[in-house]
Amino acid sequence: MINVRGVTKSFGEKKVVDDVSLSIEKGKITSMIGPNGAGKSTVISMVTRLLDKDNGDVLIEGDNLFTKPNNELAKKISILKQSNHLELKITVRELIAFGRYPYSKGRLKPEDNEFIDEAINYMELGEFEDRYIDELSGGQRQRAYIAMTIVQDTDYIFLDEPLNNLDMKHSVQIMQILRRLVREKNKTIIIVIHDINFASCYSDNIIALKDGEVAVSGTKNEVIKKSILEEIYEMEINIQCIFGHQICVYFDDQNGDGIDDDPQEYAQAFAREQVRA
Amino acid sequence: MPKMTNDKLLIVLAAGAVLSIAIYMLYDLNPEIFFYQIPSRIKRVIAIVIVGVAIAVSTVIFQTIVKNRILTPSIMGLDSVYVFIQTSMIFFGGASSAILLNTHANYFISMALLTFFTLFVFKFLFRFTGNNVFLLLLIGIILGTLFGNLSTFMQMMISPEDFLVLQNNLFASFSAVNEQLLTVTGIIIVIMLFFVLRDFGSLDVMSLGRDHSVNLGLNYDKKVSQLLIIIAILVSAATALVGPIMFLGLLVSNLAHELFSTYKHFYTVIGASLISIITLIFGQIAVQFFFDGGVELSVIINLVGGIYFIYLMLRRSRV
Amino acid sequence: MVGKLFRLDVLLAVLLIFSIISIFIGVVELQPRDIFNLDEEQRNIIINSRLPRTVSIIIAGASLAVCGLIMQQLTRNKFVSPTTAGTNEWAQLGILIGLVSFPEMNMLGRLLFAALLAVAGTMLFMQIISRIKFKEIIFVPLIGLMLGGVVSSISTFIALRTNMLQAINGWMHGSFSTLVSGYYEILYISIPLFILALLYANQFTVAGMGEDFSRNLGLNYQKVLYIGLFITAVITALVVVTVGMLPFLGLIVPNIVSIFKGDHLRSTIFLTAVLGSIFVMVCDVIGRIIIYPYEISVGLTIAIIGGALFLFLIFRRAGSNA
Numbered sequence: 001m002i003n004v005r006g007v008t009k010s011f012g013e014k015k016v017v018d019d020v021s022l023s024i025e026k027g028k029i030t031s032m033i034g035p036n037g038a039g040k041s042t043v044i045s046m047v048t049r050l051l052d053k054d055n056g057d058v059l060i061e062g063d064n065l066f067t068k069p070n071n072e073l074a075k076k077i078s079i080l081k082q083s084n085h086l087e088l089k090i091t092v093r094e095l096i097a098f099g100r101y102p103y104s105k106g107r108l109k110p111e112d113n114e115f116i117d118e119a120i121n122y123m124e125l126g127e128f129e130d131r132y133i134d135e136l137s138g139g140q141r142q143r144a145y146i147a148m149t150i151v152q153d154t155d156y157i158f159l160d161e162p163l164n165n166l167d168m169k170h171s172v173q174i175m176q177i178l179r180r181l182v183r184e185k186n187k188t189i190i191i192v193i194h195d196i197n198f199a200s201c202y203s204d205n206i207i208a209l210k211d212g213e214v215a216v217s218g219t220k221n222e223v224i225k226k227s228i229l230e231e232i233y234e235m236e237i238n239i240q241c242i243f244g245h246q247i248c249v250y251f252d253d254q255n256g257d258g259i260d261d262d263p264q265e266y267a268q269a270f271a272r273e274q275v276r277a
Numbered sequence: 278m279p280k281m282t283n284d285k286l287l288i289v290l291a292a293g294a295v296l297s298i299a300i301y302m303l304y305d306l307n308p309e310i311f312f313y314q315i316p317s318r319i320k321r322v323i324a325i326v327i328v329g330v331a332i333a334v335s336t337v338i339f340q341t342i343v344k345n346r347i348l349t350p351s352i353m354g355l356d357s358v359y360v361f362i363q364t365s366m367i368f369f370g371g372a373s374s375a376i377l378l379n380t381h382a383n384y385f386i387s388m389a390l391l392t393f394f395t396l397f398v399f400k401f402l403f404r405f406t407g408n409n410v411f412l413l414l415l416i417g418i419i420l421g422t423l424f425g426n427l428s429t430f431m432q433m434m435i436s437p438e439d440f441l442v443l444q445n446n447l448f449a450s451f452s453a454v455n456e457q458l459l460t461v462t463g464i465i466i467v468i469m470l471f472f473v474l475r476d477f478g479s480l481d482v483m484s485l486g487r488d489h490s491v492n493l494g495l496n497y498d499k500k501v502s503q504l505l506i507i508i509a510i511l512v513s514a515a516t517a518l519v520g521p522i523m524f525l526g527l528l529v530s531n532l533a534h535e536l537f538s539t540y541k542h543f544y545t546v547i548g549a550s551l552i553s554i555i556t557l558i559f560g561q562i563a564v565q566f567f568f569d570g571g572v573e574l575s576v577i578i579n580l581v582g583g584i585y586f587i588y589l590m591l592r593r594s595r596v
Numbered sequence: 597m598v599g600k601l602f603r604l605d606v607l608l609a610v611l612l613i614f615s616i617i618s619i620f621i622g623v624v625e626l627q628p629r630d631i632f633n634l635d636e637e638q639r640n641i642i643i644n645s646r647l648p649r650t651v652s653i654i655i656a657g658a659s660l661a662v663c664g665l666i667m668q669q670l671t672r673n674k675f676v677s678p679t680t681a682g683t684n685e686w687a688q689l690g691i692l693i694g695l696v697s698f699p700e701m702n703m704l705g706r707l708l709f710a711a712l713l714a715v716a717g718t719m720l721f722m723q724i725i726s727r728i729k730f731k732e733i734i735f736v737p738l739i740g741l742m743l744g745g746v747v748s749s750i751s752t753f754i755a756l757r758t759n760m761l762q763a764i765n766g767w768m769h770g771s772f773s774t775l776v777s778g779y780y781e782i783l784y785i786s787i788p789l790f791i792l793a794l795l796y797a798n799q800f801t802v803a804g805m806g807e808d809f810s811r812n813l814g815l816n817y818q819k820v821l822y823i824g825l826f827i828t829a830v831i832t833a834l835v836v837v838t839v840g841m842l843p844f845l846g847l848i849v850p851n852i853v854s855i856f857k858g859d860h861l862r863s864t865i866f867l868t869a870v871l872g873s874i875f876v877m878v879c880d881v882i883g884r885i886i887i888y889p890y891e892i893s894v895g896l897t898i899a900i901i902g903g904a905l906f907l908f909l910i911f912r913r914a915g916s917n918a
Contacts, residue, residue: 050491074494081488087344088484090540098485102494106478152493347742416910418741419903422679422843426769426899430892433766440762448756523745576753583746590724590739 001026002047002156002188007056009042017042018212020056024205026155029182029189031199031220034209035233040192041081041160043209047190048079048158060156074102077156078149092136092144093129096120099151112151119147123177139170146177157181159191163198171195175202200224201245208232224248283537283544290551297558298322304566323463324454324519325561329529329553331466331515334473335508336526337533337542337549341484342501346534347586349526350395350512353417354424356521358394361424362387363446367439368431380455383446384517391513399505448573449520451561462518469507469514473546480542522575524582529553531589556581602856607870611654614877618653619646621884644777652780653772653880654873656835656842659786661872662793662865663828664846665853669804669861670824671725673736674854677846678832680737682744684843686717686829687836688768689751696758703782703837710833717747718829722821770840770895772880783838786831790869793827797861800824840895842876844902849875851909875902 002024009017017039024030032040045051047058049065058065060076068076078099096119100112108116120129123143133141142162149157159178163171175198181187193199199206199220206223208215210232216223223229224246229237238249302318336349366383398417432440473480479500482490490497533549560574560581619642620627634642664677678684687710694701694709701709721743725736755761793800803810803820810817835842849872853864876894879901883892 048492050488070491070496071494074492079488079492088540089534089538094540098482098489098493101478101482106481149492347738352742352745416907419844419906423899423903426843426896429765429769430896432762433769433893437762444761524749572753572756576749576756579746579749580753583749586742586746587720587724590743 001061003057003059004043004047005057005059007043007046007058008054009039009046009051010054016212017046017053020209020212020214022207022214022217024156024188024190026188027182027186028204029178029191029202030205030207031203032190032192032207032209033194033196033199033223033232034215037211038209039212040209042212044079044158044160044190044192045081048077049073050079050081071102074152074154076154077158078152078154079158079160080145080149080162081160087134089132091130091132092125092147093120095133095144096125096129096147096151099148099153102152115151115153119150122150123147138165139167139173142166142170142174143177146174150181154187156188156190159189161192161194163193163195171198178202196224196229196248197245200248221246283539283541286536287544287547287551290548290555294551294554294558297555297562301558301562304562320454320456320459321451321561322558324451324459325557326554327459327463327466328451328515328519328522329525329557330470330550331511332522332526333529333533333549333553334470334546335511336530337546338473338480338504339508339526340530341480341542342504344484344486346531347527349530350508351516351521351523351526353395353398354419354421355391355395355417355512355516356523357421357424357428358391359387359516359521360447361428362390363443364428364431367435367443371439380458384455384458384461388513388517391516392509395509395513396506399509400502447520449522449575450573451519451557452565452570454519458518462514465514466511469511472507473504477542477546480546481540484540484542520575522578524579524586525553525556525575528578528582528585529556531585602853602867604866604870607867607874611870611874611877614874614881615650615654618650618877618881621881622646648777648780649772649775649880650877652775652783652839653876655783655786656772656839657845657873657876658869659790659831659872660835660842660845661849661868661875662790663831665850665861665865665868666793666800666824666828667846668850669800669859670821671722671736672804672806674851675737675847676740677737677844677850678828679841679843679845679847680744681718681721681740682742682747683714683718683721683829683832684768684836684841685744685747685751687711687714687833688764688841689713689717689747689754690833691767691837692751692754692760692764695760696754703779707782707785707833707837710837711830714829714833714836715826717743718825719822722825768836768840769893770842770898771893772839773891773893775838780838783834786834789827789831792823794865796820796823796827797865801859801861840893842895843899844906845872845876845898848902848905848909852905 004020004022004024007017007020008015020039020043032044034040042051046053046056047065049070060068065073093116096116097108097112099119100108100115104112120126123146125140125143125147128136128140128144133144136144146159146162149159162174162178166174178189178191179202182189191203203220205218206220207217208223208228215232216228224239226237226239229239229248233250235250240247240249301322302315306314339350340346340348398420432443435443479495482493482495483497483500485493487497490500529549529552530545532552533545536552537544537548539545556578557574560577563577564570564572564574622641622645660678667676667678667681668674690710690713691706693713694706698705721740724739724743751764752761755764799815799820802813802815803817803824807817810820850864850868853868853871857864857867876898879897880894882901883894883897886892
């Protein structure tokens with residue numbers, strides 16, 4: 001259980017995170033959603049001590065986060081930020097091995113290598129383990145980074161937009177892996193995510209932020225509701241139940257010309273666009 | 278597999294360094310002045326090793342911190358400050374100025390001011406620029422331009438005789454190194470190296486960037502400020518001893534990265550140091566035996582390093 | 597408030613005032629009321645020294661500022677200018693090579709060498725940055741500055757071999773004090789170049805959008821790019837040969853204009869030119885007053901004032917990005 005109490009952050013004049021309090025349930029996937037600029041990444045960064053907070057406390061299983069030694073904390077929580085582009089000559093295996101740093105301090109012992117082998121298998125990276133990371137596709141690279149957080153062997157794993165730049169297949173793959181981690185290894189996972197349907201289908205709890213404050217927080221069924229989401233995103237959102245999942249439909253058809261129904265009209269609209277460009 | 282070749286490469290480079298030193302020591306020995314030649318050459322070799330290693334180590338680490346292969350401490354205005362210090366001494370005191378002639382005083386004043394300047398740029402401005410390396414660099418370069426123009430302005434007003442004296446101090450030279458200062462610099466640099474070289478592992482982690490480092494339990498911000506202080510001292514001590522060699526760090530660190538093609542600092546740091554020694558020794562051989570002292574070592578190295586830089590930019594951009 | 601006053605007529609008036617001040621500052625006493633009964637010496641001073649100086653300040657300031665503007669348009673990068681693209685250093689190398697090969701060379705010959713290398717060097721710079729992967733906005737001028745450093749080390753090598761280091765350093769340091777009649781007229785060459793720049797103003801803006809974008813609009817991208825490079829490199833070489841380096845000028849002036857007036861070249865090019873003249877004029881006047889009757893060279897005053905302004909611009913941008 002992680003408790004965040006009254007955390008605040010300002011950049012210059014602007015209050016990005018304003019008195020945020022929330023709690024994260026153990027052994028669950030908690031998604032953080034909200035429009036751009038809601039402060040999701042900032043909250044995650046403060047909870048994982050990447051960013052200093054102006055005010056407030058973060059308690060991890062009752063202990064104050066900021067009094068713990070860094071190295072001990074690194075065995076307790078891990079964070080993977082978005083946009084991990086490294087211009088580094090490093091192989092997949094070497095990258096994953098960095099996850100053992102809190103334990104090995106750079107000198108790998110046999111048990112460290114066991115962890116690494118296991119994570120490589122778990123993430124199905126066997127055939128790439130000696131390739132340089134800049135030779136991998138986006139999905140493979142993301143899996144390598146997640147493998148690195150797995151070998152770090154922490155109870156809590158924070159992921160900041162892990163689906164960024166991934167196609168549908170790889171996004172689903174990553175989310176299934178996260179579910180497996182919760183189910184089989186009893187991890188607690190917190191993800192920042194933009195796609196509310198992914199949040200709705202794969203998480204247990206959802207926290208919605210808006211303008212630096214917590215708008216709602218609860219189980220996914222409590223949050224994925226038309227009235228709540230419409231207020232957060234300020235647009236029309238319809239919710240349908242498909243195969244037992246709450247699915248949000250938010251393609252608004254403002255002009256009402258329904259061009260996608262009629263091929264001829266579609267072609268005309270396409271031509272109009274061309275002329276305009 | 279790549280590990281094996283990297284180990285071999287290190288051995289080859291070490292052998293190369295020893296060989297080049299041997300060539301320098303034995304080239305054109307004259308039995309009549311043997312007892313003059315040998316000690317003076319040994320002194321130069323020691324100076325080259327100390328300065329070469331200091332510049333190589335500080336550059337490789339600096340580039341890890343700033344995550345950029347073309348920034349070096351020298352480029353951030355340090356060299357212009359050195360020129361400014363030397364020019365001011367002549368300008369205000371004349372060629373017979375006590376400070377300028379007293380190598381000890383000159384060394385310690387230069388070293389103190391250079392360290393102060395570097396730390397000022399690093400520490401004070403880091404706060405303003407919020408870790409934005411490019412801003413930091415631009416500010417360094419602007420300060421460098423400012424000091425450069427101040428120096429040129431003063432240089433125009435001093436007599437040509439004074440300028441010749443100054444010119445000798447402006448370019449790095451291993452020929453007239455003071456023995457006591459060599460010892461002092463050696464001690465300073467060895468102490469600094471001790472702090473850095475015990476812990477290659479944390480340097481490797483730092484090359485992943487701040488977020489990953491903090492995640493892996495490294496006290497990144499504290500570590501960065503410690504390393505920056507060490508870099509400032511290393512570079513200042515080396516520069517105050519022999520003078521500025523702007524492109525040396527750039528040359529050796531990029532060559533090391535290209536040869537070893539690994540993130541592991543064990544290889545890049547030691548490799549760059551060895552390359553640095555080899556480069557300086559061959560530069561010294563060229564200056565001393567082929568140009569008969571007609572060209573300064575730093576000019577040759579800047580030339581080679583500079584051309585390599587252009588090549589690097591053109592090649593990298595083609596990828 | 598400042599924005600309101602930022603008009604061409606206001607700036608021209610300011611320039612006029614400073615030009616008059618510039619004419620009446622100097623070692624030989626001269627009052628504005630003397631203007632109608634000048635003695636022989638005073639007339640001489642005005643015609644042979646004060647006027648040439650003032651005119652060359654106006655031309656050099658205006659044309660360098662416009663150079664910066666064109667380069668920034670072509671690269672879409674507000675930090676590119678003759679100072680930060682290494683153009684100055686190439687011109688310096690050109691002069692040096694010229695002087696070493698033909699010691700008796702006159703001004704025009706030096707200009708030829710300087711312009712030749714400046715054009716080649718600026719083209720190399722454009723080559724490198726057009727193919728660079730990592731387009732961080734400050735990375736581009738960084739490459740230019742490094743390139744300048746490399747070229748300048750080649751110059752130092754040659755200068756040391758020929759014992760010309762102090763001379764060449766002195767030359768390169770921007771100063772108007774040596775510009776007398778018979779020596780400054782070469783700067784007039786930049787006037788036709790300025791007109792050429794005006795004619796191509798729109799094309800430069802389009803070319804700055806990139807090669808594909810220009811093609812799409814039917815623009816001969818390469819040709820426009822080369823014309824822009826040619827204009828900027830030759831003007832830079834001109835100023836370097838006559839005045840010396842004026843650091844930051846091409847960087848700061850266009851940026852200030854852009855803050856108030858936006859980025860459309862057609863509408864800002866005159867403002868940039870006039871403001872460039874004013875900026876150099878003010879720096880020169882300050883340099884002449886501050887340790888009167890001696891003077892501080894304009895290269896130094898520009899480095900100080902320009903450096904401070906440049907830092908301000910950087911922090912402004914950094915602040916708005918945060």
